[in-house]
Amino acid sequence: MTYHELYGKLVLLSALVSLALVTAASATEQVSVRYLPEARLWILDGGEVTYVVGVNERNELQHVYWGNRLWRDQDWRAPHSIPQWDGVDPSTNVTPEEYSGWGGARFFEPSVKVSLADGVRDLVLKYVSYEIHNGDLVLHTKDIRYDVAIDLDYHMYPEGVIRKQATIRNNTGQVVTIESMQSGTWYVPHGDGYRLSYLTGRWGTETQLIQEEVHPGMKVIESRRGVTSNQMNPWFALDGPDRATEDHGSVWFGALGWSGNWKITVEQTPDQQVRVTGGYNNFDFMYPLRPGGSLTTPPFYAGATGKGFGEASRVFHRFQNSEILPRRSAGRPRPVLYNSWEATGFNVDEAGQMVLAEKAARLGVERFVMDDGWFGERNSSRAGLGDWIPNAQKFPNGLGPLIERVKKLGMDFGLWVEPEMVNPDSNLYREHPDWVINFPGRPRTEARNQLVLNVARDDVKEYLFRVLDQLISTNDLHFLKWDLNRHFTEPGWPELPIAEQRTLWVQYTNNLYEIIDHLRSKHPNLEIESCSSGGGRVDLGMLNRVEQVWTSDNTDAFDRLRIQEGFSYAYTPRIMMAWVTDVPSFNDRRTPLQYRFLVAMMGALGIGGNLNKWSEEDFIQASHMISYYKSIRVTVQYGDLYRLFSPRQGSFTVNQYVARDGKQAVLFVFQHAQQYGRAAPTIHLHGLDERAIYHLKSLDGKLAEKMETASGAYLMHHGLTVELKGDFDSTLVLMERTN
Numbered sequence: 001m002t003y004h005e006l007y008g009k010l011v012l013l014s015a016l017v018s019l020a021l022v023t024a025a026s027a028t029e030q031v032s033v034r035y036l037p038e039a040r041l042w043i044l045d046g047g048e049v050t051y052v053v054g055v056n057e058r059n060e061l062q063h064v065y066w067g068n069r070l071w072r073d074q075d076w077r078a079p080h081s082i083p084q085w086d087g088v089d090p091s092t093n094v095t096p097e098e099y100s101g102w103g104g105a106r107f108f109e110p111s112v113k114v115s116l117a118d119g120v121r122d123l124v125l126k127y128v129s130y131e132i133h134n135g136d137l138v139l140h141t142k143d144i145r146y147d148v149a150i151d152l153d154y155h156m157y158p159e160g161v162i163r164k165q166a167t168i169r170n171n172t173g174q175v176v177t178i179e180s181m182q183s184g185t186w187y188v189p190h191g192d193g194y195r196l197s198y199l200t201g202r203w204g205t206e207t208q209l210i211q212e213e214v215h216p217g218m219k220v221i222e223s224r225r226g227v228t229s230n231q232m233n234p235w236f237a238l239d240g241p242d243r244a245t246e247d248h249g250s251v252w253f254g255a256l257g258w259s260g261n262w263k264i265t266v267e268q269t270p271d272q273q274v275r276v277t278g279g280y281n282n283f284d285f286m287y288p289l290r291p292g293g294s295l296t297t298p299p300f301y302a303g304a305t306g307k308g309f310g311e312a313s314r315v316f317h318r319f320q321n322s323e324i325l326p327r328r329s330a331g332r333p334r335p336v337l338y339n340s341w342e343a344t345g346f347n348v349d350e351a352g353q354m355v356l357a358e359k360a361a362r363l364g365v366e367r368f369v370m371d372d373g374w375f376g377e378r379n380s381s382r383a384g385l386g387d388w389i390p391n392a393q394k395f396p397n398g399l400g401p402l403i404e405r406v407k408k409l410g411m412d413f414g415l416w417v418e419p420e421m422v423n424p425d426s427n428l429y430r431e432h433p434d435w436v437i438n439f440p441g442r443p444r445t446e447a448r449n450q451l452v453l454n455v456a457r458d459d460v461k462e463y464l465f466r467v468l469d470q471l472i473s474t475n476d477l478h479f480l481k482w483d484l485n486r487h488f489t490e491p492g493w494p495e496l497p498i499a500e501q502r503t504l505w506v507q508y509t510n511n512l513y514e515i516i517d518h519l520r521s522k523h524p525n526l527e528i529e530s531c532s533s534g535g536g537r538v539d540l541g542m543l544n545r546v547e548q549v550w551t552s553d554n555t556d557a558f559d560r561l562r563i564q565e566g567f568s569y570a571y572t573p574r575i576m577m578a579w580v581t582d583v584p585s586f587n588d589r590r591t592p593l594q595y596r597f598l599v600a601m602m603g604a605l606g607i608g609g610n611l612n613k614w615s616e617e618d619f620i621q622a623s624h625m626i627s628y629y630k631s632i633r634v635t636v637q638y639g640d641l642y643r644l645f646s647p648r649q650g651s652f653t654v655n656q657y658v659a660r661d662g663k664q665a666v667l668f669v670f671q672h673a674q675q676y677g678r679a680a681p682t683i684h685l686h687g688l689d690e691r692a693i694y695h696l697k698s699l700d701g702k703l704a705e706k707m708e709t710a711s712g713a714y715l716m717h718h719g720l721t722v723e724l725k726g727d728f729d730s731t732l733v734l735m736e737r738t739n
């Protein structure tokens, strides 16, 4: 029975998980979106959050409130613009406008900037009307003179997360060229002393958490690379002058749902107003709207909590699980997969993969994924990209025999593809040299020996759909690891009029989404992993249409602790693929197999080692760990994460996961390097029921407390002690609620 069949049959488990999700959703307070006509403002309530926007006396939309949930409508008054202090900063420049056009006296980062064919470059937006339907609030605004309309769309989710999205419509008779179009602006309470958290990195070191003070001026986090990027991720968090911790304090956080060029500007104005504006990156942006044309921004999702960074992450994880990730796989925990890349590189063939598949099946792996090297003349990164047919020497009978074998072994089969790319040495490029992004007559940068197909072109989009559709149908594929291994350079689209060529930045991503959506609707069993040289395409736009992501090409278990910690600030562990690989690692480090397993078990577990080199003891230990993982994965993937000790401080990393129904909790403890005589600190558990009794089970006897049961109160207030020794020691403690 393959993984899919098994889960098709285990409707019960699925139903239980869905039930847990439903219960979780109904436990949060109801969503309410309403208009108070007297005060001329709209209130959006959801989860533990209230968001209020109103209309001021100048008929401008003005931000009023975003924070902990409030309940009394009579507390609200219509907003008033901020009075002018001096001539250089008129009131329009200091009033927290909800969505500002660049026009009039406004010198901050605008939400939208346009130029009209008649030479006017000024856009002053006023409120026109509103609609509330199906829980969505739409605020209609329009320029004071021209028929340029902007609709602001708000959706409040039960988790207390708000989605903002804006649509511009050109109802004039002339071309309106958009130079910047942002999804929206978020305001935190007026004042200074804020701190910004964001995720940065590079290849092999993604999602490193950075925290720095916000000062007057602008801090920009962005991608100009055509894709989300390994270098910066479109997530931010702000906390106030009293500095939030994991458990306490106000945190405002958000993320863009866009996989192309994006930008988030965190700005403190000279009058101490911190504002966060995000959407399409306006670098090299030019989007002409013909009369009647429109453009919608990416969604910008954001939440707020008074309970620290831990709660901010948990809210966002729940929100992603219930609202963002594909619904059809919502109740299906991520299967344990095997991936061939680190074991065989480009050197894949039928016999070799069959041997690996047999060994993977013995371990309890549920999905076998063949990575790069199976197609065209792909023996290295130099050739074959674009030719998505099995290499005849490596697979003389096509992929059929391997897939059949994998299925007989009880696993699903998945395949690596990198559809948006082409090697110049490929049949596809020889047939369609004009399909790549380029400036005619200019040298083209080849990164990893490849060029980027212009997916913004409809013929390229249709071609890619056809090729992938056929690949999936012929081989009955259940899984694609969808990769992209270089960023955009020389981003020309010579076939279009010059004024329209830069629409590539938007159209590429829209077409990519369309291909994926179309494939998914045609192949209801298909699951996808988003990969881009590791974690280069992890964002809420992609997560809306894929089941999981590749976190980083760096699989060194110790390095992973930081990468995974940063990742967990923004994204749910359910989608965070983490493989156990061989030592010495990517970073030349040797860590014990148990340590590597426990690090990977904190996300969606995969195995990426060369099983041909594993000893019998390795197999025994790995099978045990995999079956252990299966017994805790619902808690890890859907549960509440508590980051108890950060790998950024001290010698320990400790994470705890609590099941949504409270029945199970799992504690992971890692010691990096031991100082002589220095024992592990007491670990106070979180998120348990004080009155409940828990069975305590130590994975390996390293739990100092030898009692069989303990109360939630004891575990949280007295705490636990573990006995770890030396470098890279680790342990796990399982707690099962007994009553």
Ligand code: GLA
Pocket (backbone or CB within 6 Å): 341, 371, 372, 416, 483, 485, 531, 532, 533, 534, 550, 553
């Ligand atoms: C990228 C991915 C890897 C692997 C290789 C194959 O680097 O991140 O996991 O798939 O490509 O070429």
